[in-house]
Amino acid sequence: xxxxxxxxxxxxxxxxxxxxxxxxxxxxxxxxxxxxxxxxxxxxxxxxxxxxxxxxxxxxxxxxxxxxxxxxxxxxxxxxxxxxxxxxxxxxxxxxxxxxxxxxxxxxxxxxxxxxxxxxxxxxxxxxxxxxxxxxxxxxxxxxxxxxxxxxxxxxxxxxxxxxxxxxxxxxxxxxxxxxxxxxxxxxxxxxxxxxxxxxxxxxxxxxxxxxxxxxxxxxxxxxxxxxxxxxxxxxxxxxxxxxxxxxxxxxxxxxxxxxxxxxxxxxxxxxxxxxxxxxxxxxx
Amino acid sequence: xxxxxxxxxxxxxxxxxxxxxxxxxxxxxxxxxxxxxxxxxxxxxxxxxxxxxxxxxxxxxxxxxxxxxxxxxxxxxxxxxxxxxxxxxxxxxxxxxxxxxxxxxxxxxxxxxxxxxxxxxxxxxxxxxxxxxxxxxxxxxxxxxxxxxxxxxxxxxxxxxxxxxxxxxxxxxxxxxxxxxxxxxxxxxxxxxxxxxxxxxxxxxxxxxxxxxxxxxxxxxxxxxxxxxxxxxxxxxxxxxxxxxxxxxxxxxxxxxxxxxxxxxxxxxxxxxxxxxxxxxxxxxxxxxxxxxxxxxxxxxxxxxxxxxxxxxxxxxx
Numbered sequence: 001x002x003x004x005x006x007x008x009x010x011x012x013x014x015x016x017x018x019x020x021x022x023x024x025x026x027x028x029x030x031x032x033x034x035x036x037x038x039x040x041x042x043x044x045x046x047x048x049x050x051x052x053x054x055x056x057x058x059x060x061x062x063x064x065x066x067x068x069x070x071x072x073x074x075x076x077x078x079x080x081x082x083x084x085x086x087x088x089x090x091x092x093x094x095x096x097x098x099x100x101x102x103x104x105x106x107x108x109x110x111x112x113x114x115x116x117x118x119x120x121x122x123x124x125x126x127x128x129x130x131x132x133x134x135x136x137x138x139x140x141x142x143x144x145x146x147x148x149x150x151x152x153x154x155x156x157x158x159x160x161x162x163x164x165x166x167x168x169x170x171x172x173x174x175x176x177x178x179x180x181x182x183x184x185x186x187x188x189x190x191x192x193x194x195x196x197x198x199x200x201x202x203x204x205x206x207x208x209x210x211x212x213x214x215x216x217x218x219x220x221x222x223x224x225x226x227x228x229x230x231x232x233x234x235x236x237x238x239x240x241x242x243x244x245x246x247x248x249x250x251x252x253x254x255x256x257x258x259x260x261x262x263x264x265x266x267x268x269x270x271x272x273x274x275x276x277x278x279x280x281x282x283x284x285x
Numbered sequence: 286x287x288x289x290x291x292x293x294x295x296x297x298x299x300x301x302x303x304x305x306x307x308x309x310x311x312x313x314x315x316x317x318x319x320x321x322x323x324x325x326x327x328x329x330x331x332x333x334x335x336x337x338x339x340x341x342x343x344x345x346x347x348x349x350x351x352x353x354x355x356x357x358x359x360x361x362x363x364x365x366x367x368x369x370x371x372x373x374x375x376x377x378x379x380x381x382x383x384x385x386x387x388x389x390x391x392x393x394x395x396x397x398x399x400x401x402x403x404x405x406x407x408x409x410x411x412x413x414x415x416x417x418x419x420x421x422x423x424x425x426x427x428x429x430x431x432x433x434x435x436x437x438x439x440x441x442x443x444x445x446x447x448x449x450x451x452x453x454x455x456x457x458x459x460x461x462x463x464x465x466x467x468x469x470x471x472x473x474x475x476x477x478x479x480x481x482x483x484x485x486x487x488x489x490x491x492x493x494x495x496x497x498x499x500x501x502x503x504x505x506x507x508x509x510x511x512x513x514x515x516x517x518x519x520x521x522x523x524x525x526x527x528x529x530x531x532x533x534x535x536x537x538x539x540x541x542x543x544x545x546x547x548x549x550x551x552x553x554x555x556x557x558x559x560x561x562x563x564x565x566x567x568x569x570x571x572x573x574x575x576x577x578x579x580x581x582x583x584x585x586x587x588x589x590x591x592x593x594x595x596x597x598x599x600x601x602x603x
Contacts, residue, residue: 002385003352010382014368017375101366105423108332108362109383110355116383283335285326 007119090180
């Protein structure tokens with residue numbers, strides 16, 4: 001246990017000094033703010049019928065930007081964009097250790113393979129928790145300012161709804177991070193891991209979902225892919241899905257919330273366990 | 286540290302073939318062999334980084350790679366592996382955290398390898414020599430009983446090599462057991478107590494440096510040769526003296542005598558020769574270099590393992 005704690009501390013120390021981590025988190029926060037508030041606010045103020053907000057009445061636009069909509073706005077970008085970014089982080093964290101030779105150096109320090117890899121997972125879990133909480137806090141802050149500026153009642157979202165959103169965010173981002181770590185371990189190369197992971201998350205899953213209508217039986221498979229589960233959980237919590245035209249890409253309504261939650265948790269655990277087994281058994285040559 | 290018929294097979298290729306060696310507490314053990322002979326693979330097995338295909342190993346009385354064994358081992362294997370974006374000091378702090386050590390151990394280790402002044406610079410910006418030294422510093426963290434250094438002078442300039450060797454000698458003087466792999470005979474000859482010679486995955490010899498090199502000889506060039514021969518036989522005995530065509534490889538002139546005697550005989554022998562009216566042109570004691578011993582042991586069969594013979598080198602350069 002103490003070895004796991006020591007490994008987590010060590011990994012946190014090197015993660016928080018890693019420019020790549022802050023770049024990725026900065027990109028995520030920027031994406032979230034731009035798509036939830038930036039474009040919508042410009043469209044609302046100018047009455048401009050842009051491609052993104054076409055046909056949406058201004059009042060609906062404003063409602064989406066108020067604090068009561070934060071539970072949805074925090075998580076709507078997570079199934080596809082936030083997930084992809086955190087998967088990159090996971091893939092880089094695990095994969096670059098092979099190229100840099102740091103896995104070798106770390107393992108010769110004697111924490112044991114399980115503790116060393118567990119420390120990496122634990123440190124990344126703390127990063128994910130930080131990302132979700134920070135996103136929620138920033139969105140609450142920005143939406144409150146907007147409410148005041150637009151002279152709207154400053155009404156906070158129900159705490160239960162906010163907690164649900166945070167939980168869903170943790171599951172979705174956690175699952176994608178674990179997926180990234182697993183690909184990083186499998187490929188032993190950060191570049192290959194990031195490339196393959198992105199192709200899977202952004203292209204292959206979408207293609208499979210497209211093909212599933214044509215092939216019998218494919219639907220069962222494509223309905224239970226990691227991205228589908230992530231999108232369905234977020235969709236079940238009230239975020240507008242991609243099928244609605246003005247919704248966020250990646251948000252789906254394929255599975256119900258309960259099924260999606262269990263499936264996500266199962267994927268998260270499976271990715272972590274398979275990664276752990278690989279690290280434990282494989283030669284580090 | 287002992288290994289018993291330790292073997293690692295990659296597909297059809299035997300990287301390490303039944304290597305049985307033993308390292309005693311407190312000694313500097315040289316692990317000598319050409320590139321690709323299986324040195325690093327053996328060391329990786331001793332650290333638990335890779336699993337042996339066969340055989341057994343015991344390190345500090347424990348199975349290799351267990352946390353309790355690794356806690357008492359410091360290692361630098363196949364080049365230093367650190368986070369390029371972190372400073373040298375931060376890299377060591379991360380590794381110290383992994384061992385559960387306090388940050389104070391980091392400063393001591395940096396100081397030991399003369400990197401205190403550059404500790405705040407990024408690892409990425411280090412020269413190869415500094416990277417190697419940081420690798421040794423991380424091996425020193427936690428004051429281990431056993432140090433495993435895999436080619437620590439690889440890629441260093443002559444000054445860096447000399448520094449690294451004196452560091453290893455210092456460490457050994459402090460009582461730490463050091464296992465040092467190298468493909469450089471001079472290095473091993475200079476700083477090691479005992480040597481294991483590995484070629485093409487097999488341990489071909491294990492002994493002290495002195496034993497491997499064998500006894501030294503005395504070479505004599507003198508005129509007239511027959512008179513010198515008679516005097517030498519009188520001093521050293523009939524069997525110890527041998528007439529050779531050339532006493533030195535780099536000079537075409539004259540034959541001489543090769544005496545299998547201890548160098549301490551030189552003054553007495555010289556007096557006798559002069560007293561008998563022999564003109565002494567040259568007399569010197571010669572030690573066989575480890576390199577000669579090494580080529581003798583490994584023989585032509587393993588030359589393909591990576592050491593070019595002078596003739597091959599010549600042909601390539603043509």
